[in-house]
Amino acid sequence: MNPFGTILSIIESLFPDIKTAVTGPKQDDGVWSLEVDLADNSISVDWERGVGFGISTVRAESYGERPDEMYPDAITALARLITLLGLKQQTAPQTPIMLSELRERRSYTQAALAGKLKIRQPTLSAIEHREDVQVGTIRSFVEALGGKLELLAVFDDVCYVVDTKLARRRSKAIAVPPIKRWFTSLSVAPPDDEARDEEEGVPLTLSYAIPL
Amino acid sequence: MERKSKIERLTELFQRLQLAPTCSNWIDARKQLEDIMNAVEDEFSGIPFNPDAANAPPDGRMYPPHDKYLRDSGSPLIHLFRHLRHRTAFGVNGAVKITLSNGTVVLDKPGADGQTVDELYTEGVQ
Numbered sequence: 001m002n003p004f005g006t007i008l009s010i011i012e013s014l015f016p017d018i019k020t021a022v023t024g025p026k027q028d029d030g031v032w033s034l035e036v037d038l039a040d041n042s043i044s045v046d047w048e049r050g051v052g053f054g055i056s057t058v059r060a061e062s063y064g065e066r067p068d069e070m071y072p073d074a075i076t077a078l079a080r081l082i083t084l085l086g087l088k089q090q091t092a093p094q095t096p097i098m099l100s101e102l103r104e105r106r107s108y109t110q111a112a113l114a115g116k117l118k119i120r121q122p123t124l125s126a127i128e129h130r131e132d133v134q135v136g137t138i139r140s141f142v143e144a145l146g147g148k149l150e151l152l153a154v155f156d157d158v159c160y161v162v163d164t165k166l167a168r169r170r171s172k173a174i175a176v177p178p179i180k181r182w183f184t185s186l187s188v189a190p191p192d193d194e195a196r197d198e199e200e201g202v203p204l205t206l207s208y209a210i211p212l
Numbered sequence: 213m214e215r216k217s218k219i220e221r222l223t224e225l226f227q228r229l230q231l232a233p234t235c236s237n238w239i240d241a242r243k244q245l246e247d248i249m250n251a252v253e254d255e256f257s258g259i260p261f262n263p264d265a266a267n268a269p270p271d272g273r274m275y276p277p278h279d280k281y282l283r284d285s286g287s288p289l290i291h292l293f294r295h296l297r298h299r300t301a302f303g304v305n306g307a308v309k310i311t312l313s314n315g316t317v318v319l320d321k322p323g324a325d326g327q328t329v330d331e332l333y334t335e336g337v338q
Contacts, residue, residue: 023294027282030282031280042313063222129214
């Protein structure tokens with residue numbers, strides 16, 4: 001049996017130049033794999049009985065991880081696959097990511113990004129390996145890569161988007177319970193006019209498990 | 213703890229594997245890869261080991277080959293595992309070969325008898 005029959009017939013008709021390869025497991029309860037290559041976009045689709053379809057964009061740093069995204073059936077997996085191929089998008093694992101990995105995924109060298117941020121390359125390297133980085137610094141980093149920083153405060157019943165541009169506002173400490181592995185607390189220091197760094201804004205201290 | 217990106221950790225893994233003693237059977241070679249990968253991840257990932265990782269969502273840590281990714285290698289002398297980007301082949305003589313999905317070989321280490329995975333393939337199909 002080939003669990004990718006429907007997916008294969010449709011994507012091969014939609015994308016005539018696509019290259020596909022299916023491999024089956026040696027054991028009956030193992031994982032089937034479909035590898036898809038279109039231009040420079042490589043995508044791996046897994047299927048496992050009782051689990052469903054997993055989809056991942058193939059990246060240089062992959063080894064032994066589970067798929068980035070899971071879909072319960074072939075139709076939803078097919079829809080996602082068509083989107084990824086058609087729009088040349090990449091899947092995103094729902095896991096914390098280091099700043100250096102973020103930069104690499106956006107195809108920037110340290111030197112190129114440092115130039116864009118108008119800082120020296122060793123300074124950028126220090127930021128990437130620092131245990132505690134100001135939110136303003138992360139925001140600049142992400143924006144230089146072409147993205148936008150959003151900071152979530154996640155509770156069991158609700159999520160809040162935290163405003164990270166607090167430089168010119170009075171603020172008070174905000175306690176966030178340790179509800180997610182990578183956010184254990186968030187506090188905003190009260191404004192200190194003498195110490196305030198206009199460029200960076202009010203210093204926010206994040207305690208998290210992700211290596212920033 | 214010094215934290216490293218996945219690419220840096222993979223480089224560290226391949227370097228340590230290359231320097232590790234050769235193995236005389238595929239069980240030992242697989243165990244060696246597991247031990248070294250887990251050591252590298254413990255040292256540099258900052259993410260705790262999940263013993264049920266093969267059935268859990270990704271957590272950002274890399275894990276050694278799992279039985280459910282075992283493939284038919286085409287040779288009784290080779291045990292082949294398929295991963296997202298890598299293929300890991302263990303020879304019954306302890307040889308190990310790790311190849312990117314585009315064919316680039318990142319590790320090709322002979323077993324204790326000096327034979328590589330490719331040489332075993334040739335032998336296995338004769």
